[in-house]
Amino acid sequence: MFGNLTFSKAAMLLAVCSLWSYVNAKSVYCHYMIATVNPDNAQKDIDQAKALGFDAFALNIGQPSAPWAVGTVKALFDYADSTGFKLFFSLDFYQTADLNAYTDLLKGYIGRPAYLTAGPNNHPVISMFSVGSHSADDFQSWKQNTFNGNIYFLPNADNSPGYSNPQTWFQTWGKVVDGVFGWETAWPTQGTTPANVSIDFDTAVQNEARANSKTYMAPMSSLQFKACCGGHYYRVDEINLPQRMELLLKMQPDFVEVLTWNDAGESHYIGNNWKEGLTDDVWAYSNPTDWAHHAWQPLINSFTSAFKGNGSMVPPGGSRAVGAMWYRPVLKSASCQKPDNWQSALDAVNYAVIVAKNVTSPRIRVTTGNGKVLSDTPAKVGLNYAAVLGVQSGPQKVELLSGNVTMMTATSIADITADSSDCVFNYKVVGLA
Structure with missing residues (x-):
């Protein structure tokens, strides 16, 4: 040998x-x-x-x-x-x-x-x-x-x-x-x-x-x-x-x-x-x-x-898609006691979505505040992610669409506010469902 x-x-x-x-x-x-x-x-x-x-x-x-x-x-x-x-x-x-x-x-x-x-x-x-x-x-x-x-x-x-x-x-x-x-x-x-x-x-x-x-x-x-x-x-x-x-x-x-x-x-x-x-x-x-x-x-x-x-990366368990939205619930312009390095933060709605091959014409749409559409972009098979700027106070939403049909949605569990008494810079993380 x-x-x-x-x-x-x-x-x-x-x-x-x-x-x-x-x-x-x-x-x-x-x-x-x-x-x-x-x-x-x-x-x-x-x-x-x-x-x-x-x-x-x-x-x-x-x-x-x-x-x-x-x-x-x-x-x-x-x-x-x-x-x-x-x-x-x-x-x-x-x-x-x-x-x-x-x-x-x-x-x-x-x-x-x-x-x-x-x-x-x-x-x-x-x-x-x-x-x-x-x-x-x-x-x-x-x-x-x-x-x-x-x-x-x-x-x-x-x-x-x-x-x-x-x-x-x-x-x-x-x-x-x-x-x-x-x-x-x-x-x-x-x-x-x-x-x-x-x-x-x-x-x-x-x-x-x-x-x-x-x-x-x-x-x-x-x-x-x-x-x-x-x-x-x-x-x-x-x-x-x-x-x-x-x-x-x-x-x-x-x-x-x-x-x-x-x-x-x-x-x-x-x-x-x-x-x-x-x-x-x-x-x-x-x-x-x-x-x-x-x-x-x-x-x-x-x-x-x-x-x-x-x-x-593919959706686990044979799913058509999985994903999450996350956001900081207070704007960085807040006057509360912010943490060190707060200046590096972005006022953004963030998402990551993994799309399977059998989803037709996938798109990801992000809306903020009173329903203003911040982003509506085609998605690819596999991992998609973005930090979408321009958020407003109020509710936030990320949707995965197939053509014009909404497949999955993540809706904020708490509104973004212009100021806050506790000034928490942790993230609210919400799954697409």
Whole structure:
């Protein structure tokens, strides 16, 4: 079979082929903030995430010995062990900086059936929200002394020295990482002007990762709005989520991590927010009655299928179309106490609609206020999205038409107002139905 290849060369070839096969077994994960979650709600989160095509939750753990954290982690693993859904830890050094503080928790779970493994040796995956103040040598010692080197180390490297130059960074960190994860590239650079998300830096990191036989995990998210915990800021969104979907399908990273399932404080959740784990100030702008983001889930479901199948986005479940409309319920000219970087926001009705091939002459129409038509444009098969400017106070509506027949409609659940007492820059997200 191997002709004149020596046995060692043949073995090397098999190893490379094995790694190549592994890398191409692409996966999509979702970042999950560990807070107080009761066992029934933990089960609901896992069932819903699995149905959307997620392969695992990355469990953001920052207080590894806190009773509430220990209880939630146990509930998640106890249920996931029998479902085929996977979990892995993402260490949060902004909460607990000591690397060794996480050791007992990790050793207690990395052998569980639900714990995610990766790489040619199926080592347990350990990620992190940042590297904190730790160096590559710190992690190398910890990895070797604590786990005998037998972990798949996939850190977010955004704050590590030299990361802005991936080629130089891998010269220092390549000895310890098995892959690398970005966080900040999920959104445009923070600032006071509107901007589009980019994959330029993701691509540069991925190219160096692959040159060093490492993997790259790309982030994907919607918006950031925070009004708690000492922070009050907005990070431009509008159509960030569908733009990022489109870009990552072109880029084809090894893994994608969606940010997040349940980070209510920063508003970029696509799953459930449970009251038992949230403070009143966060609940006020993230509760599911007023601020649910579940309508993004059909888009996510389509993306996970397309990404893992190397295909295009199509409506899931054989539907003719799926989609969502989202909008900020207060104009940026409001005189209320606006968040930092509010200037980067657009007064827009945003939508993303995925259309099947069997829809005849599809069009998407957007109306605002007293019924003014802002946009009426032909739609294509697959993913369509836009931020439609010129919104007025009052109700908003997005319609999908086939010829002159309305197929689906999303109507605002609350009017846009010129001013607001709470000045929330989170999004109202409404599904097309």
